[in-house]
Amino acid sequence: MIAQLETLAESQSAAQLEEILAAGGPVQSLYDVDTNEYIAAYVEDRGFSTLTITPRGPGCAKTDACANSTRGFYGSGS
Structure with missing residues (x-):
C-alpha cells in the first residue's frame, strides 16, 4: 500500500487527487505532515x-x- 502511494505521489495530478478525496468513498491516502497536504490517494477496493x-x-x-x-x-x- 505504501509503495503504491509513493509511486502515485510521483505521477498523480492535483486534480486527480482532489477528485478521489472529494468522492467520499473508501480511499487510501498519503499525507505529508510537514506541508499539511495529501500527496497521493487511490480508491480502495474492499472486495x-x-x-x-x-x-x-x-x-x-x-x-x-x-x-x-x-x-x-x-x-x-x-
Whole structure:
C-alpha cells in the first residue's frame, strides 16, 4: 500500500487527487505532515458487496429473515 502511494505521489495530478478525496468513498491516502497536504490517494477496493439482503424467489424458507414481496428476500441484515 505504501509503495503504491509513493509511486502515485510521483505521477498523480492535483486534480486527480482532489477528485478521489472529494468522492467520499473508501480511499487510501498519503499525507505529508510537514506541508499539511495529501500527496497521493487511490480508491480502495474492499472486495465485497455492501448489499446485505439477497434477492430470493419465490417465497422464503422458515429459517430466513424475510420481507415478503413478489420475490421474497433473505439475509441477516448485518
